[in-house]
Amino acid sequence: MSGDYRDRFDEIERRWQARWEGDSTYASPVRPGRRPFYCLEMLPYPSGRLHMGHVRNYSIGDAVARFQRMRGREVLHPMGWDSFGLPAENAAIKHGTPPARWTEDNIAAMREQLKRLGLSYDWTREIAAHRPDYYRWNQWFFIKMLERDLAYRSRRSVNWCASCRTVLANEQVEAGRCWRCESEVVLKELDQWFLRITRYAEELHAELENLTGWPDRVRTMQRNWIGRSEGATVIFPVLDQRGRETGDGLEVFTTRLDTIFGATFCVVAAGHPILDKAPRRGAPRAALDAFIKRMSARAGSRQDAATEEKEGIDTGLKVRNPYSGETLSVFVSNFVLMEYGTGAIMAVPAHDERDLEFARKYGLPIRPVIVRPGGDGPAATPPASAMVEDGVLVDSGAFSGLTSDEARRRMGEEGEKGGFARARVNYRILDWGISRQRYWGTPIPIIYCDACGTVPVPEKDLPVLLPADAPLTGVGGSPLERVESFVRADCPRCGAPGRRETDTMDTFVDSSWYFFRYCDPHNASRPFDPGIVDGWFPIDLYIGGITHATMHLIYCRFFSKVMRDLGLTGAGEPVRDLVCQGMVLKGGTAMSKSKGNIVDPDDMIRRYGADTTRLFTLFAAPPVKDLEWDERGVEGCFRFLDKIWRLLVPRAEALARAHLPAPSDGRDDPRRSALRRKVHQTIQRVTIDIDKRLHLNTPVAAIMELLNETAEFVREPQSGDEPFLKEVGRTMALLLQPFAPHISEELWSLLGGEGFAVDQPWPELDEDWLREEEVEVVVQVNGRVRAHLRVPPALPEEEILALARADERVAAHIGGRTIRKTIYLPGRLLNIVVG
């Protein structure tokens, strides 16, 4: 009945998968009243095939889900599909396949692959972004945001990818190129819909502090992305030709108000409105216009922007420094960005590298106003580099002598009083542009009416369905523009004929709230029931790739906060613990089609089984590190499972009949007590490593050790061993459940276990078996190990010292020297300090 594991793993795995499915084992909740545990993995795009990165991601999540379930938690472990997006549209253009069919086919194929891996998902909760019962709530949220002024339409220069023919969010521009197709991004003026994420910038930034269950690097990346900086805005009055105030002001943002007496000119961005007020007469105007035109043509975020030569031109405008009264010229230059701050700066060349570079190039004055405390006065000659640190003010009128800190405070107060300056916090993050000129996405629920303007589609008319018959050719703008039946719509307000918005939403909208929907996936009247969501939230563990550190993981925090403010949830932060798993590499680089180093999960499952494939991804490296795929390592994991099989299965019938040992059985037999101690030590190690540290490689190592010791144990079998072997076998079967669930079930059942292994309580630790009869005390002389003593745990220090001194090596190292002191850690270590 046994047979080799090598010949049987496929049959075993399929059989248990069928049983789990037949029993709805993983549907939740099945055991209400238990403490919930929400275990979430980032949902995949349905490309049609699983890759090893998916397998790794889901193996980690599944190990935790199974472990927590056995530990008595009620586990929510769902899966779904991020199924809107470009590839479906591209496939349609290339092969003529309708996106909906292409997507559903891919989902079906990948769902089968996930099931063949034996992952414990509750498939009754499956969601897919492209289905109307999901995306209607994207539309609903959009309307709710519109009501709260969190969504708005604005004509803006947007990042435009000419190849994808679409707008990209800032987050989707990587080094000036499209994150998807890598072609260069240019600027284009379009009417766009935006979500006002900047309203939450402060909270998104502040709460990073509390996300202690998140990796530092993710928190840092988000902090940089949000880019909070404290400073002040200062209004410089604009002067006319004769030096009189015109009533206009140039508002600049600075973090270094303390350096304002060193300001020798101002600079504005090419798009700054004040440029319209530049003097109209004479030749400079033409040069100025030409310059502005040239600068405006370029995209805001380009790779070479930082290293690009600074260029500028005098606008002819004059302003007055409200602190010093000095008159300053205003330049326009490429190094000042319209999107940040006020689009205008005061230039302090002595204390800012960029200002210095510009001043040098155009021969503008450089005036130091900050010196190092206790240092000499200001340098007579201009410094070689800008002095950017804080210090003490000089040549700064009444503020001279103050420290930078003190000066910023006092100057701020004076500015507030005089109405020309105020404290301001600035953020680098911009509002989230969500309009996409694509077909395969959520239609934006808006109708444009000549009389009423921009009118949201009423809730009762949702969803606005994506038409099935859009012409997908790959040329022209939005495909929806050409679907007459879609575009034509009556104004919900006045009934007159209007036109529908033909842009669709960025797919990051879909993935910003899907984890809420999992809690209540079939709700037809609301996106979800707040009570149900609050029962599961926050997500206890969220696992996914580091690639989503800024985009998805900021958007989903933003959505959670919006939902909280809509009264939909109590959860301000959706994710308690976040794990970003490393990449799967082959030959030192990420697996990719172009490199031809892809390892196919199906191939691995066919040759070694799902258990071995999963086990390897967990054993070869800790979750957060990159994992090098090594087929010999896979073999090693297979050998491990095979060895357990060969040890237990031939004895299974006898062990199934045997009783388990009583708690103190085997105490009197060193062989048996050593084995039982190892069993309980292993339970402890596996439990702590999964639960407290989320290390999944070391628990596997611990089980391997237990197996090795058991193999040793059966080499010289004795009658009456069965109960002890049964205990080891059952424990091993259960400890393996998170890592290799199929063989776990098979062994559990062969050893006479009732029900599913995954439904058993996690093996219980018997503290009595951790206590050793004898402990090994390490003896050090001056911190170096010289002897190992086996002593009863309670032996007093003096006696251990006496034993240690009697040891030949220890005695030799002490020599004739006197013992200055001893350090004793009970039962572990004795350090004898001599000298």
Added chain:
RNA sequence: GCCGGAGUGGCGGAACUGGUAGACGCACGGGACUCAAAAUCCCGCGGACUUCACUGUCCAUGUCGGUUCGAGUCCGACCUCCGGCACCA
């Protein structure tokens, strides 16, 4: 440039709050079984030196310092690699 993370055998990696560095696995070497091979099992496996041998000594966690009875672990400086951001005022 700024900000993060990481440097441990031939390789992947262990070492919980400072306390025996190298668990476990891979690779490799030797042996057993076999006509042979595969599979399996046993032994060895950081380096240098030392002993006939049992052993023993020293060096070793990127580098250099420091704190400590004791440092892979803490502190300081530096080097290298990886990642993120990058004219953000």
